[in-house]
Amino acid sequence: MRVIRQKPMTLGERLYIFEAIRGLWTTLKHAARGLFDYDSLPTISYPEGQPEVRSTYRAKHRLMLRPDGTPRCVACGMCAAACPAHCIFIEATQSDDPRIEKRVMRFDIDHLTCVFCGLCVEACPVDALRMDTKVISFEHRTRDEFVSSLYDLTNWNPADYPEDEQSQKAPGGTLNKQALETWGMEVK
Amino acid sequence: MSNYYNMPKLPTENSPKVEIFVDDKPVMVPGDTNLLEALKAVGIETPHVCYHPFLPVSGNCRQCLVEQEGPRGRMLVIACYTPVAPGMKIYTPASSARVKNARRATQEFMLVNHPLDCPICDKAGECTLQENYMEAGQNESRMRPEYGKNYHGNPAHQFIDAKGQLRGGKHVDLGPRVLLDEERCVQCDRCVRFMRSIAGSEQLQLAGRADHTYITTFPGEKLDHEYDLCVTDVCPVGAMTAKYFRFQKRVWLLSHTPTVSMDDSLGANIWLDHADGRIYRVMPRCNPEVNRSWLSNTSRLAFQNFGKNRLPFMGFHVIQNLVSGVKAEGGKIALAAGGTCTIEDLAALRMLKDSLGDSAELFGGTFKKVGSPDGIAMSGDPMANRAGFKLMGVPENNLADLTKRAGEFKLLLTVNLDIFGEDASQASALEKIQNRVVLSAFNDETAAHGTLSCGVRHWSEVQGTMVNSLNILQKLNACPVCPDEKIRPAYEILSELAGCMFESAADAFKHAGKYAAALSGLSYDTIKSTGKLLEGGEA
Numbered sequence: 001m002r003v004i005r006q007k008p009m010t011l012g013e014r015l016y017i018f019e020a021i022r023g024l025w026t027t028l029k030h031a032a033r034g035l036f037d038y039d040s041l042p043t044i045s046y047p048e049g050q051p052e053v054r055s056t057y058r059a060k061h062r063l064m065l066r067p068d069g070t071p072r073c074v075a076c077g078m079c080a081a082a083c084p085a086h087c088i089f090i091e092a093t094q095s096d097d098p099r100i101e102k103r104v105m106r107f108d109i110d111h112l113t114c115v116f117c118g119l120c121v122e123a124c125p126v127d128a129l130r131m132d133t134k135v136i137s138f139e140h141r142t143r144d145e146f147v148s149s150l151y152d153l154t155n156w157n158p159a160d161y162p163e164d165e166q167s168q169k170a171p172g173g174t175l176n177k178q179a180l181e182t183w184g185m186e187v188k
Numbered sequence: 189m190s191n192y193y194n195m196p197k198l199p200t201e202n203s204p205k206v207e208i209f210v211d212d213k214p215v216m217v218p219g220d221t222n223l224l225e226a227l228k229a230v231g232i233e234t235p236h237v238c239y240h241p242f243l244p245v246s247g248n249c250r251q252c253l254v255e256q257e258g259p260r261g262r263m264l265v266i267a268c269y270t271p272v273a274p275g276m277k278i279y280t281p282a283s284s285a286r287v288k289n290a291r292r293a294t295q296e297f298m299l300v301n302h303p304l305d306c307p308i309c310d311k312a313g314e315c316t317l318q319e320n321y322m323e324a325g326q327n328e329s330r331m332r333p334e335y336g337k338n339y340h341g342n343p344a345h346q347f348i349d350a351k352g353q354l355r356g357g358k359h360v361d362l363g364p365r366v367l368l369d370e371e372r373c374v375q376c377d378r379c380v381r382f383m384r385s386i387a388g389s390e391q392l393q394l395a396g397r398a399d400h401t402y403i404t405t406f407p408g409e410k411l412d413h414e415y416d417l418c419v420t421d422v423c424p425v426g427a428m429t430a431k432y433f434r435f436q437k438r439v440w441l442l443s444h445t446p447t448v449s450m451d452d453s454l455g456a457n458i459w460l461d462h463a464d465g466r467i468y469r470v471m472p473r474c475n476p477e478v479n480r481s482w483l484s485n486t487s488r489l490a491f492q493n494f495g496k497n498r499l500p501f502m503g504f505h506v507i508q509n510l511v512s513g514v515k516a517e518g519g520k521i522a523l524a525a526g527g528t529c530t531i532e533d534l535a536a537l538r539m540l541k542d543s544l545g546d547s548a549e550l551f552g553g554t555f556k557k558v559g560s561p562d563g564i565a566m567s568g569d570p571m572a573n574r575a576g577f578k579l580m581g582v583p584e585n586n587l588a589d590l591t592k593r594a595g596e597f598k599l600l601l602t603v604n605l606d607i608f609g610e611d612a613s614q615a616s617a618l619e620k621i622q623n624r625v626v627l628s629a630f631n632d633e634t635a636a637h638g639t640l641s642c643g644v645r646h647w648s649e650v651q652g653t654m655v656n657s658l659n660i661l662q663k664l665n666a667c668p669v670c671p672d673e674k675i676r677p678a679y680e681i682l683s684e685l686a687g688c689m690f691e692s693a694a695d696a697f698k699h700a701g702k703y704a705a706a707l708s709g710l711s712y713d714t715i716k717s718t719g720k721l722l723e724g725g726e727a
Contacts, residue, residue, distance in 0.1 A: 076307030077438045092435040099349065101358055102308040102435050125307045182350055 053134040055163075058118045060135035061109055063153040064128050065170035067179040070097070071154050072128035075104040079120035079129055087113035088120060107150040111138050127166065195244050195385075196268070197221050198476065199229055206274040211283040217272060224252055224267040232280060235291065235320040237298070237424045238376035239268035242480040244385050249298070249376050251320060253290045255279035264290055281324070288324075295325035301337050301399065302425070303371045311426030313439040317374065341370050341402035342395075357402070362392075363411035365431055365485065366420060368403060373427035375401045379419035386482065386564060387415045403427070415564055417489075418482050421472060432489065433469045445667040446473055446717055448654060449487040450528045450647040453569035454561070455656035456483050457718070460491070460648055460667040467491045467648065467669055472565070475718045478660065479565035487565070491648070494669070499631045499643030501674045504681065507625050507640055510599065511685055514623065515544055519598025522590055522621070524551040525582060526605030527571030529678065530652030530664060531707065532696035533603060534573075534580040536682035538703050543686040549597075552577050553587040555611035567657040575655040579704045579722070591617040599623040603678050604644070608633035627678055644678040645670055651693035652679075653700075653715065655722060662719040663712060 012018050034041060044051055053059060064072045075092030091106040121129050133156065140146050158173035169179035199218030206219035210232065217226035224234050225241070237249035245268050252267040257277035264287065281288040298317065306312040331337070338354040339346060345357035357370025377394055380403070384390045391411050395404050405411055411419070420430045442461040449456040449470075457473035470491045472483035514521055521544055525537055529552075541548045559568025571577075577584035587607065591614050594600075600621045608615045609632050618624065619637065626638035629646040649670040655661050683690040690696040694712055701708030706722050714720065 074308045075435070076312075077441070078307060081438075081440070094435060098358075101305075 047137070051136075053136055055132045055134065055161075057134065057136070058116045058121075058131045060111070060133045060138070061120070061129055061131050061148065061153055062133050062156045063107065063150070064130060064166060065154060067169050067171070067176055067183040069171045070100075071104055071107070071150065072126050073104040073107060074100075074102050074126055074128070075107075076102075076125060078123040078125060082119040082123035084117060084119065085113045085115045087111075104150065107153060109148045109153065110146065111148060112143060112146045132161070132164075196225065196239070196241060198241055199225050206272060208272060208275065209277045211280055212277070219272055219274065221272060222268055223254065223265075223270040223272055223278065226272045227254075227267060227278075227280070233323070234267045234280075235295075235316075235324045236268055237316050237320065237374060238378060240378055240381075240422055240481070241474075242386070242476075242482070243378055243381045243422065245269050246377055246381060249374070250294050251291060251298070251324065253287055253294065255284045255287050262286075291324040292327055295320055296327050296330075298374055299325070300331075301339060301371075302374065303337055305372070309369075309372065309426035310429050310434060310439070311372075311423070315426060316424030339371050340400050341373070342404065345370060362405060362428075363416060365417055366411055367429050367431055367434065369427050369429065370402050372425050373403055374425055375403070376424055377403075378422040378424065379403065379428055382419055382422050383411075383413070383416075386418070387413050389413050391416075392419070414484050414486070414562075414566075415482060417485050418472070421481065421483075430469075432492070437463055437468045442468055444471075445665050447648065447664045447667065448656075448662045449483070449490075450572040450654065450664070451487045451490050451570070452484075452566050453527070453572050453574050453657040454478060454565060454567035455572060455654055455660075455662050456487055456565045457662070458483060458487070460669075462667055462669050465669055466495060467667065473717075477718065477721075478656065478658065478662075482565040484562075484564070484566050493630075494646055494648055495671055497631050498646075498671050498675075499628055499635055499641055500672060501643045501676060503640055503642055504684075507642060508685060510623055510625065510640065511544075511601070514599045515547060517598065518547060520596050521548040521599045521601065522551055522597045523548055524587070524590060524600065524602045524605050524607065525577070526552070526603060526607075527554050527573055527577075528604045528647050529573055529577075530647065530650065530654055531573070531576050531580060531661075531700050531704075532650075532652045532677070532679040532690070532693050533682065534576060534582050535696050535700035535703060536679040536686065536690060537582065537603065538580060539688065539699065540682050540686040543688075550582050551586055551590040552583050552605075553585045554605075555587060555607065555614060561657075569657060572656075573654045575657060575659055576653075579655055579706060580700065581703055588614070591615065594618050594620045597621050599625065601625045601627065602634055602638075603627045603682065604629065604647075606630070606632045606634045608637045627681060642681065643672075643675045644681060645675050649675075650677045650679075651712075652677075653697060653712075656719070659722050660719040661707075661710070661715055661722050663715045663717070 066072055075090050077090050080088040080090050087110040089108040092102050093105040095101060095103040118131055121131050158167050158170050161167035168175040197220055199221040203218035203220050205216045207214050208217055215230050218229050227234055234252045236252040238246050247266050247269040253264045254267045255262045256265045336353040339356040342357055347355055349355045360368040360370055362368045380392045380394055383392045391405055392403055394401050396402055417430050420428045442463050445460040447458060447460055449458045456479040457475040459471040459473050460467050461469045461471060470488045472479060472481050474481050523537055523541055541550055554571045556570040561567045574584050594617045600618060624638040626635045626641040627644050628635050629644055635641040648667050651666045652664045653661055679690055679696045
């Protein structure tokens with residue numbers, strides 16, 4: 001254990017007035033920097049300025065898509081089972097595609113309950129769920145709007161993920177045509 | 189196949205105890221059974237796939253291997269087909285590395301071409317292969333990715349998937365209620381044995397040999413039998429799936445309520461698997477004396493209508509005033525009970541009759557046709573609690589008398605009795621009765637013909653007891669799926685009409701002891717989950 005003992009104040013410090021002026025000078029300095037040299041400030045003026053978010057940051061979820069545009073999710077419920085906050089609600093149904101047995105009918109994530117731990121992403125056996133959207137702020141008017149539906153989660157643009165190969169296989173991505181051929185669909 | 193298999197002998201309470209040596213330790217086990225059951229009786233679980241206590245032993249999965257000391261040294265034998273002999277020496281994986289390795293190898297072979305689609309498999313969570321893997325397997329995968337898993341079964345259903353692997357038979361339509369996934373099948377032939385030996389209609393067969401074996405029906409025929417959904421229960425993997433439950437719910441999200449099916453007087457023991465306030469499926473609950481592990485499709489699928497067309501709780505005070513009014517006038521009252529009334533309901537009914545005095549008369553029974561037992565899980569009698577009616581001294585077959593003498597009565601009170609739905613032509617005579625009060629779970633024909641109707645809880649939502657056709661007292665438990673909290677059990681309403689409301693089902697059961705000597709001295713705690721055989725009953 002380390003004991004930190006405070007040094008006794010010097011006479012100048014004990015006189016108070018000089019230290020008060022020194023503090024005011026620091027405040028004045030920063031105020032002047034904000035007025036004349038804004039860009040050098042280490043803070044950002046949120047929400048006009050947005051922080052830089054890395055793709056590994058656990059942000060809002062998205063559901064990955066197959067080359068034909070259907071969600072990759074097979075509704076196995078592993079994410080819901082792993083979720084410590086119980087904020088994922090899944091309903092499954094039979095798929096019309098003969099190659100796929102089970103498809104997701106309802107996939108709701110309640111972002112008011114979500115603790116953004118990322119366990120759902122870890123649990124997903126088909127890499128359908130990701131948290132790399134970089135969306136970190138949630139602002140809505142009603143509680144219901146915080147619940148992301150299947151439409152909301154699958155409605156993302158491959159152009160926003162230029163580095164990610166899997167995202168480019170979704171419709172609209174650069175690798176989509178190639179992926180569709182492997183997938184076995186006719187490319188029109 | 190014409191293989192002859194033996195039914196396993198299960199240990200009972202009266203089994204002679206013999207001493208055998210398990211891992212060199214002496215233990216006393218039941219002597220008239222097979223090794224697997226004997227080890228189970230002393231708490232040693234043996235992993236198995238093809239063995240089922242109520243199916244003939246086939247011994248094809250080789251998962252239950254143990255070592256036995258014999259004249260030629262220690263040999264591997266299958267526990268499910270080895271009878272217990274006094275003094276035999278058995279080695280389990282606890283002491284024998286050879287058994288451990290053998291079980292692991294069997295497990296690995298079984299998983300070689302078994303698809304890894306547990307995430308979309310409905311059996312995941314209650315799958316024997318998953319359990320065995322945790323117990324006997326835990327081997328690292330030696331699968332070569334370039335080769336992958338391949339399906340060699342039914343050539344008609346094979347296809348090559350996007351990864352270039354040989355796949356096949358993901359949803360083969362076996363019949364109106366069952367789907368088959370041929371890839372997942374491990375050829376344990378439990379379903380074949382069930383259809384052959386239990387259902388008595390050999391509709392399923394194994395075709396092909398070795399790893400080309402697959403389950404199929406005869407050409408042009410479908411799997412269609414009153415008990416065909418039992419094949420989905422006996423299937424140790426997710427190969428046989430019931431269409432009604434397919435993808436409905438992951439099994440670990442279901443809660444289970446043990447209760448008794450009131451569709452039939454055998455009172456098949458069932459689990460009500462429920463979640464989110466509704467029943468998702470009904471599974472047979474093992475009771476060796478009643479329905480073993482079987483359940484008819486009628487009882488199994490009946491749950492689909494439990495929540496539909498329900499009658500709300502209403503007009504109770506009007507009924508109260510009506511009953512006391514008729515009593516004050518001195519008019520005659522008919523109290524008619526239906527077959528799904530529990531012992532508690534009957535106790536309340538008897539109490540109501542006593543409070544009304546001589547002006548009230550009890551009736552009971554059904555107009556439905558009474559069939560004969562099928563020897564599996566149905567007695568054919570639609571009046572579930574018939575033996576309970578006899579025990580409680582409530583008439584169980586005098587509805588014809590009621591319709592004949594309908595003119596005498598001022599008031600008719602029916603409890604869980606859909607008399608108009610069962611036989612409208614005979615029941616139409618009852619419209620002569622001026623006041624017809626209906627206590628029913630459903631808004632059925634009788635409720636439509638009644639002058640006053642009030643909803644009560646369905647038998648799946650009440651605690652209670654019933655006596656089945658084998659004179660076994662069985663316990664019903666309340667499944668929390670009642671659509672409306674205000675709806676009350678019939679015994680509560682009846683006892684309040686009688687002027688002394690039962691606090692709980694246990695209270696009602698205690699009262700039942702006053703009317704039936706066989707029930708006095710019993711309580712819910714003394715009734716086992718498999719029921720209690722009554723001695724003093726008349727049935």
